[in-house]
Amino acid sequence: MSVPLTAGNTRVKEARKLSRRSVRTERRLFLADGPKAVEGAARLPGCVVEVFVTPTARAAYADVLVAVEQVTVVDDRAMASLSDSVSPAGLVAVCRHLDVPLETVTAGRPQLLVICADIRDPGNAGNVIRTADAAGADAVILAGRSVDIYNPKTVRASVGSVFHMPLALVPDPAAAVAAVRDAGCAVLAADGAGEVDLFEADLRGPTGWLFGNEAWGLPGHLASLADHRVSIPIHGRAESLNLATAAAVCLYTSAASQRR
């Protein structure tokens, strides 16, 4: 067995640069950290370029690594330099970007789509992708100035779902709304001030949900592009719901209506 590479090794240093968004975007590569993420990446043909692993993790996660062609053993310090986790599990994959063109997402009669406009918190973005996956959505569109879906926190919070869900990145939220409507979906904006109560809405048809920023919600000009603005009723004294929480309630209510 070869000697583990150290943090100063050129390949380790090059991989470490993927912690920067600009480098990720330029190289169209990102890091997937931990066994869940590496397993998800390894199941996706053509996704994994290389997996860095500590000797201990190589033995512990042999089942995950069996599908990986290029496995590189590194020491604990090198692993710590690649992982953004406080206690690294010992394996990090260099992965190719996953996003697909908007046309791919809107082809083939989608039933349930998610558009996130200007979502900024990496954990929220990952959690929304995970929830969309669980609710059976066809795809998630990250629109506007949204967080980088290849941020390690987003990848981690998605618990593998970034590798399951078709993801599209669209700079202009209005273009995303138009494309989703053209695909045959009613576009519903989640809006605390919306005129339709979620639980009184007819959600049986193909639907595209539009969610706004976690702090300031959907700006009026975007909300007005939707076919309806839908509010989750607040029965108590809370002012609002967390974005990922609100998305979960909307998506599961939609999924239940469509499948009834």
Added chain:
Amino acid sequence: MSVPLTAGNTRVKEARKLSRRSVRTERRLFLADGPKAVEGAARLPGCVVEVFVTPTARAAYADVLVAVEQVTVVDDRAMASLSDSVSPAGLVAVCRHLDVPLETVTAGRPQLLVICADIRDPGNAGNVIRTADAAGADAVILAGRSVDIYNPKTVRASVGSVFHMPLALVPDPAAAVAAVRDAGCAVLAADGAGEVDLFEADLRGPTGWLFGNEAWGLPGHLASLADHRVSIPIHGRAESLNLATAAAVCLYTSAASQRR
């Protein structure tokens, strides 16, 4: 106007000790950080002992402070030592503990109760309390070895809802389940392996939801105490849902059924 107190002042130092759980528990006091939290606390009679504020924040949040008897002006360094926020808003309240006896929570025919058993993440706990508030739940019971609800992260994630919702702390989860059932509620355990599909369950009657730890869920012996074990259907390839997300879907589905 008096000179702002510094970080070395005895009262500031004593308040700062409330960042430790042991001191919070012993004194039955905690810190509420930021305008939302201080406003929530100030509206609750008898809750606020004292508010520490920077000169700038005193001017900016005069409307919040008008209801507070004891306002103490401190300098920016003293504020930074009291706040656990990276960018403190400039006001922190010393508050009396809010939790009520379990008997208070189960009195008066509750319709929707939440039991969290061994919930460990402070942000998750706060988010569940906020969601329970929004969904119109009557109270949240933190059972077993759950996170301290007076943790600053929990208070912040609740966005004021710790001041709205009756909260009970119960060391023994089984005792909480028994009390909720005695109050006339069907106890439903949220369990990924549950035998009842959430969207096929009859949720019209009074209900107590039982949620487990974010990592390992509900242990079998606790799940078996519930009347039914209810699963949220996973339509896609996600393995599970985030705890706060799952709680939101369960509580809103219950609330919608009860109010239909």
